[in-house]
Amino acid sequence: MRLKNIPGAGEKVAASRFAVTEPETMRGKWQTLFAAPQPIHLEIGMGKGHFLAEMAQLHPKINYIGLEKYSSVLIRAVEKQEELQLPNLILIQADAEGLPDDFAEGEVERIYLNFSDPWPKDRHAKRRLTSSRFLERYDQVLVHGGILEFKTDNLPLFEFSLDSVREHGWEILEETRDLHHSAMAEGNVMTEYEEKFSKLGSKICKLVVRRP
Numbered sequence: 001m002r003l004k005n006i007p008g009a010g011e012k013v014a015a016s017r018f019a020v021t022e023p024e025t026m027r028g029k030w031q032t033l034f035a036a037p038q039p040i041h042l043e044i045g046m047g048k049g050h051f052l053a054e055m056a057q058l059h060p061k062i063n064y065i066g067l068e069k070y071s072s073v074l075i076r077a078v079e080k081q082e083e084l085q086l087p088n089l090i091l092i093q094a095d096a097e098g099l100p101d102d103f104a105e106g107e108v109e110r111i112y113l114n115f116s117d118p119w120p121k122d123r124h125a126k127r128r129l130t131s132s133r134f135l136e137r138y139d140q141v142l143v144h145g146g147i148l149e150f151k152t153d154n155l156p157l158f159e160f161s162l163d164s165v166r167e168h169g170w171e172i173l174e175e176t177r178d179l180h181h182s183a184m185a186e187g188n189v190m191t192e193y194e195e196k197f198s199k200l201g202s203k204i205c206k207l208v209v210r211r212p
Contacts, residue, residue, distance in 0.1 A: 009075040013093055018081045019074070020092045023067075028104035034063045035087035042067060042103075042141075043112040044096050044129060049077025051114055051191040056089040058189070065108075066091045096129060096137070103141040111138055113150045115193040118157040130161035135168045142211045150207045151179070153197045158205040171210045179204040 013019045020026060020033075031037040039062050043052050046066035056064045068074040068091070077091050094102055116129040126133045130150060138148060148170070152158050158177065165172060176182040180198060184206055194204060 006072040006075055010071040013071045013074050013078050013091075016078045016082060016091075018085075018089070018091055019078050020090065023092045023094045023102035024098070027102055028107060030065065030090070030103070030107060031063070033090050036063075038063045038088065039109040040065060040107060041110040041112065042108045043114065044099075045069070045113065045116055046077060046091070047073055047114075048192060049074075049080055049091065051112070051189055052089060053077070053080055053084060053086065054189050056086045057084075060088055063088045064090070067094050067096065069093070069095050096134065099137045100140040105140060106143040106146075108141045108146065109143050110147045110149065111142065113148070114191045115152055115197075116150075116157075118152070118154040120156070125160070128157065128160065128164075130157070130164050132164060132168055135164065135170070139211060144211065146211045147173075148207075148209050148211065150209075151191070151194065152205050153193075153202045155205065158207065161207055165207070165209045169212055171212070172207065173210055174208040175206070177203060177205045179206045184208075 014021045030040060041062050042065045044067050046052055046068045049066055052064050052066045066077060071093055074091060074093050081089055081091060113129050119127045125131055150161055174184055176184050179185055179188065198204065
């Protein structure tokens, strides 16, 4: 996917009080950025932030952190948060590869992966955010018993993810290959991609698993 470069996006993200561009400096101290110490939920690859902004408004007793690698994408979420100024939402520019450097052990209670890049070629399997390589990183930052929620419209990626979490020893709590026509639809907050794919008639898969 080619990203549209937005001139000045990096500078605007860095200047926002709602964004962190050096997350390793906050390792073990994320609670200090919020209005109150509350459970931390993290979305990896948050895009323009529609999902997290809505979640933060619906659940004020949870602190949300959105991680996005590219400033030209993150800037839209930053602009939205500058308008909303939600006290329980912080945005960070970072790569998921560095999670253990950016978060202390057990600092996160829940991780969301929404419509992650499927990396369809077998040689790129380790880049998938549900690969064992990344599950090992989640092991280091999630509390024991922490939750991972994963949504995708890509069935091969979903099947890969099921196998991956089983092999990693995580417990599958819920799964569906048609989210919007299942019991799991209750309370579901849609992402931008989810709304788009649903209008096109695509079925949405969802997986909820628990770290031992």
